[in-house]
Amino acid sequence: xxxxxxxxxxxxxxxxxxxxxxxxxxxxxxxxxxxxxxxxxxxxxxxxxxxxxxxxxxxxxxxxxxxxxxxxxxxxxxxxxxxxxxxxxxxxxxxxxxxxxxxxxxxxxxxxxxxxxxxxxxxxxxxxxxxxxxxxxxxxxxxxxxxxxxxxxxxxxxxxxxxxxxxxxxxxxxxxxxxxxxxxxxxxxxxxxxxxxxxxxxxxxxxxxxxxxxxxxxxxxxxxxxxxxxxxxxxxxxxxxxxxxxxxxxxxxxxxxxxxxxxxxxxxxxxxxxxxxxxxxxxxxxxxxxxxxxxxxxxxxxxxxxxxxxxxxxxxxxxxxxxxxxxxxxxxxxxxxxxxxxxxxxxxxxxxxxxxxxxxxxxxxxxxxxxxxxxxxxxxxxxxxxxxxxxxxxxxxxxxxxxxxxxxxxxxxxxxxxxxxxxxxxxxxxxxxxxxxxxxxxxxxxxxxxxxxxxxxxxxxxxxxxxxxxxxxxxxxxxxxxxxxxxxxxxxxxxxxxxxxx
Numbered sequence: 001x002x003x004x005x006x007x008x009x010x011x012x013x014x015x016x017x018x019x020x021x022x023x024x025x026x027x028x029x030x031x032x033x034x035x036x037x038x039x040x041x042x043x044x045x046x047x048x049x050x051x052x053x054x055x056x057x058x059x060x061x062x063x064x065x066x067x068x069x070x071x072x073x074x075x076x077x078x079x080x081x082x083x084x085x086x087x088x089x090x091x092x093x094x095x096x097x098x099x100x101x102x103x104x105x106x107x108x109x110x111x112x113x114x115x116x117x118x119x120x121x122x123x124x125x126x127x128x129x130x131x132x133x134x135x136x137x138x139x140x141x142x143x144x145x146x147x148x149x150x151x152x153x154x155x156x157x158x159x160x161x162x163x164x165x166x167x168x169x170x171x172x173x174x175x176x177x178x179x180x181x182x183x184x185x186x187x188x189x190x191x192x193x194x195x196x197x198x199x200x201x202x203x204x205x206x207x208x209x210x211x212x213x214x215x216x217x218x219x220x221x222x223x224x225x226x227x228x229x230x231x232x233x234x235x236x237x238x239x240x241x242x243x244x245x246x247x248x249x250x251x252x253x254x255x256x257x258x259x260x261x262x263x264x265x266x267x268x269x270x271x272x273x274x275x276x277x278x279x280x281x282x283x284x285x286x287x288x289x290x291x292x293x294x295x296x297x298x299x300x301x302x303x304x305x306x307x308x309x310x311x312x313x314x315x316x317x318x319x320x321x322x323x324x325x326x327x328x329x330x331x332x333x334x335x336x337x338x339x340x341x342x343x344x345x346x347x348x349x350x351x352x353x354x355x356x357x358x359x360x361x362x363x364x365x366x367x368x369x370x371x372x373x374x375x376x377x378x379x380x381x382x383x384x385x386x387x388x389x390x391x392x393x394x395x396x397x398x399x400x401x402x403x404x405x406x407x408x409x410x411x412x413x414x415x416x417x418x419x420x421x422x423x424x425x426x427x428x429x430x431x432x433x434x435x436x437x438x439x440x441x442x443x444x445x446x447x448x449x450x451x452x453x454x455x456x457x458x459x460x461x462x463x464x465x466x467x468x469x470x471x472x473x474x475x476x477x478x479x480x481x482x483x484x485x486x487x488x489x490x491x492x493x494x495x496x497x498x499x500x501x502x
Contacts, residue, residue: 002060002061002062003062004062004064004432004433004440004443004444005443005444006060007062007440007443008440009440009441009442009443009446009447009448010165010166010167010439010440010441010448010449011439011440012044012045012437012438012439013059013060013438013440014059015043015058015059015060016041016042016043016048016056016057016058016059016060017041017042017043017058017059017060017062017438018039018040018041018049018054018058018060018061018062019039019040019041019042019062019064019069019402019404020037020038020039020061020062020063020064021038021063021064021065021066021067021068021069021404022036022037022065022066022067022068022407022418023035023036023038023067023068023069023407023418024038024039024040024050024051024068024069024394025068025069025070025071025375025394025418025419026038026050026051026394026395027050027071027393027394027395027398028395031376031380032372032375032376032379032380032393034417034418034419035050035051035052037052038050038051038052038069039051039052039053039054040069040394040402041054041056041058042400042402042435042438043438044438045217045399045400045437045438045439046397046398046399046400046438047394047395047396047397047398047399047400048396049396050394050395050396064404064432064433065408066406066407066408067404067405067406067407067408067432068404068405068407068418068419068422069394069402069403069404070134070375070379070394070402070403070404070405071379071391071392071393071394071398071401071402071403072134072135072136072137072169072379072391072401072402072403072434072435072436073133073134073135073136073137073339073348073378073379073382073403074135074136074137074138074338074339074378074379074381074382074383074385074386074391074392075130075135075137075138075139075339075340075341075346075348075378075382076138076139076171076252076288076290076309076311076338076339076340076382076385076386077139077141077252077290077291077311077313077340077341077342078126078130078135078138078139078140078141078340078341078342078346079126079129079130079140079141079341079342079343079344079346080122080123080126080127080138080140080141080142080159081122081123081126081142081143082122082125082126082344082459082462082463082466083143083343083344084143084145084146084466085143085316085319085320085342085343085344086343086344087467087470087484088320089319090487091483091484091485093187095183095186095187095189095475096186096474096475096476097470097474097475097483097484098145098470098473098474098475098483099145100145100181100182100183100189101145101180101181101182101183101473102182102183102473102474102475102476103182103183103184104477105472105473106182106192110147110148110149110473111148112146112147112148113146113147113466113469113473114146114462114466116152116154116155116158118462119152119154119155119158120154120155120158120159120162121455121458121459121462122142122459122462123140123155123158123159123162124158124159124162124166124449124450124455125450125455125456125458125459126140126346127159127162127163127166127168127170128166128442128447128450128452128455129344129345129346130168130341130346131166131167131168131434131436131441131442131447132346132428132431132434132442132445132447133341133345133346133347133348133349133428133431134348134349134403134404134405134428134431134434135168135341135346135348135403135434136168136169136401136402136403136434136435136436136441137168137169137170137171137382137386137391137401138168138169138170138171139170139171139172139223139225139252139288139340140159140170140172141175141225141252141290141340141342142175144175144177144180144227146466146473149177149180149194149197149201150174150175150176150177150197150201150227151174151175151176152174153174153204153207153208155174156172156173156174156208157208157212159172160172160212160215160216160220162449163216163219163220164215164216164219164220165448165449166441166447166448166449166450167219167436167437167439167440167441167448167449168219168436168441169219169221169391169399169401169436169437170219170220170221171221171222171223171249171250171386172220172221172222172223172225173205173206173208173209173222173223173224173225174201174204174205174208174225175201175205175225175226175227176198176200176201176202176204176205176225176226176227176236177198177201177226177227177228177231177232177236178193178194178195178197178198178199178231178232178233178236179191179192179193179194179198179230179231179232179233180192180231181230181231181260181264183475186475189260189264190264191230191231191264191268193233195233195235195236198232198233198236199235199236199239202224202226202236202239202240202243205224205225206224206243206247208222209222209224209247209249210247213247217437218437219436219437221249222247222249223249223250223251223252223288224240224243224244224247224249224250224251224252225251225252225253226240226251226253227254228253228254228255228257228261229253229254229255229261229265229273229277230260230261230264230265230268230273232253234280234282237253237277237280237282238280238282241282241284241286244286245286249286250286250287250288250385250386250387251286251287251288252287252288252289252290252311253287253288253289254289254290254291255273255274255277255289255292256272256273256274256289256291256292256293256294256295256296256299257290257291257292257293257294258293258294258320258322259294261273261294262294272295272296272298272299273299274289274295274298274299274302274303275296275298275299275302277302278302278306283302283305283306283308284306284307284308285306285307285308285309287306287308287309288308288309288311288338288385289303289308289309289310289311290310290311290312290313290340290342291310291311291312291313291316291317291322291324291342292310292312292324292330293317293322293323293324293325294322300330300333300335301333303330303333303335304333304334304335307336308335309335309336309337309338309381309384309385310324310330310335310336310337310338311337311338311339311340311385312324312327312337312338312339312340312355312377313339313340313341313342313343313351314351314354314355314358315341315342315343315347315350315351315354316342316343317358318354318358319343323358323359323361323362324355324358324359324362325362325363326359326362326363326366326369327355327358327359327362327366327368327369327373327374327377328359328363328366328367328368328369328373329363329366331367331368331373332366332367332368336381336384336385337377337381338377338378338381338382338384338385339351339352339355339374339377339378339381339382345428346428347427347428347429348378348428349405349422349423349426349427349428349430350427350428351378352371352374352375352378352423353423353424355374355377356369356371356374356423356424370420371417371419371420371422371423371424372419372420374423375419375422375423379392379393380392380393399437400435400436400437400438401435401436401437402433402434402435403431403433403434403435404431404432404433404434405418405422405426405430405431405432406430406431406432407421407422407430409426409430411425412425412426412430432444467480467484468480470483470484471483
């Protein structure tokens with residue numbers, strides 16, 4: 001009997017490979033189904049068989065024991081940088097902590113706070129985190145707060161190479177925008193626009209997609225990513241939709257996601273962002289829309305009418321005090337929901353649990369709010385959003401994008417149904433292996449193309465360097481110790497009384 005470690009990390013195994021486990025999440029009659037003591041057989045990047053014992057010959061059979069073999073998870077707002085939102089968890093308000101450019105910084109001239117090499121590295125490090133969490137398809141998202149303006153073609157050229165080397169299916173192109181928020185005074189945030197710069201960014205993204213579409217055996221696909229709706233103009237979004245039609249690709253546009261956006265769009269256009277786009281005739285079923293936590297009933301009616309997919313990122317939303325209202329009600333309206341991680345940690349299982357809890361807090365009586373509904377959103381929901389019927393499922397002919405989750409962790413004991421067990425008690429740390437197009441991209445924490453121990457140390461040093469420069473672009477340029485004070489006072493030595501009480 002062959003084991004996972006007998007396979008070569010980063011390579012496609014030759015011949016037919018059979019994976020066996022206590023549970024397989026198969027696909028039948030239009031939906032997922034659980035197969036006890038199941039087997040998945042794949043070859044040349046495609047699934048050949050899903051069920052119980054395969055009657056044909058195989059080159060190897062790997063028995064994974066107490067595990068679930070699942071379709072790989074799909075992350076359509078996927079962490080792809082060293083996430084700065086973790087700095088906001090306990091340090092508010094955001095406008096005073098470097099989340100918005102102050103006028104003084106803008107006048108000095110915004111600049112890239114990472115070198116090209118650092119920008120390339122953070123994509124590679126984030127891609128490794130995604131693979132370690134069972135994510136096989138990702139649409140990367142990164143913050144523009146620390147950028148000179150938008151994302152660069154060079155860093156995404158490097159991201160394409162990283163995806164190919166590491167074995168991650170990606171939908172990507174550089175993010176662009178025609179405006180940015182500027183802090184004029186305490187809490188006084190206004191948009192400042194540069195239409196020409198936005199159009200240049202769109203042109204660069206279109207050219208990037210033309211250059212990279214279909215590379216690495218189809219792992220790389222294009223998606224247009226205008227940054228946030230409040231930083232985009234109608235002409236930029238109109239040209240984006242025209243380009244998406246010509247390229248036959250999706251458009252990801254963050255909207256209905258926060259109070260700053262709501263206030264800004266109301267001031268600019270007299271309504272909400274989805275309603276504004278509906279009036280402009282710009283809503284269509286190519287749009288993937290994170291996060292919808294501030295969507296009104298009218299907004300949701302527009303989403304349902306135009307076939308827009310919501311990308312739900314419950315962890316980052318809940319940490320900021322907002323929730324989708326509600327997952328079940330959106331599903332009942334016929335709105336497709338996909339999932340995203342957005343923030344660190346890039347743990348989709350943690351997002352599913354957070355989403356489940358938040359949904360029941362928002363509306364305990366709503367339908368479609370079981371663990372299985374969230375697992376479906378992270379697989380079939382993502383596939384529907386991308387227009388792919390070969391992703392998000394394990395069925396003959398589908399891509400061999402597979403995640404293996406261990407069920408033998410003591411933290412998850414006693415276990416019941418494998419999906420419920422993983423959503424309510426698991427985390428990405430129980431991901432045993434990740435296959436993308438039949439290639440072993442991650443095995444027991446090891447990721448193809450990267451030394452994770454060395455990368456972790458480099459990532460921390462790089463992030464520390466970024467934080468050290470936050471005063472340059474923060475309100476009143478306060479020192480780091482005031483921007484981000486420690487959770488508790490730091491003491492080098494305890495006093496005599498403290499020793500005595502200890």
